[in-house]
Amino acid sequence: MSEPAERMPEELVQPIVLLVDRVDPAGRDEGIAAAALASVQAFMRAPENPDWQIWAAGAFAKSVRRADAKMFAKVLAAFPDHVLAEVGTAGAIGLPPMPAASLPKLLAKLQVSGTQLPGGTPLPAQQLTIVLNGSLGMSTGKAAAQAAHALFAWLLDAGQAAVDAWAAAGFPVGVVRAGARDFREGARRASGPVIADAGRTEIEPGSTTAYVVADFGGNFGRN
Incomplete structure (x- = not known):
């Protein structure tokens, strides 16, 4: 596999925080759907934000980070401009774009790699x-x-x-x-x-x- 491309310091990235509960995690498809909804609903909430326009004009990069219930609650409290999307028992937080090189510490310490949820209940085709x-x-x-x-x-x-x-x-x-x-x-x-x-x-x-x-x-x- 080739080496991954590095993000440019000035690049904007949209953080998405996925709830991965340690005791009773949601199913994989519910988590995926919640993350996707959180992303677009964050944009739909304030499309006039100039950062959205700059971000959407580029590669609209996203960073899905995982948080347990305690850290998830901290993110909800720390960012009043968040959108919370819930699908079944899954939850995800969508935030506006931020500079990739200077994410707030609370977000930066959340892990990206290795994010997994169990199979759970499938989400069949819908509209x-x-x-x-x-x-x-x-x-x-x-x-x-x-x-x-x-x-x-x-x-x-x-x-x-x-x-x-x-x-x-x-x-x-x-x-x-x-x-x-x-x-x-x-x-x-x-x-x-x-x-x-x-x-x-x-x-x-x-x-x-x-x-x-x-x-x-x-x-x-x-x-």
């Missing part, structure tokens, strides 16, 4: 479904970042009518995995961009990781 490339063997944290990337890309690409329909439906999110061939063939029907990873962690640069399929009965999006 909006995130399709992950199951052939890559991504960790929960990596899959969550790629799911968030795909959902945000769909949000920017879909148009306001589709986003409004999704919100009116209660922000449904399904999470499914496809083998390499099915993922590649299904990408032709994607409702938004197919995400190609930069290769900073876990997988080779350029690997296609995720996309969204959405259907709200009004020919919204691109499907």
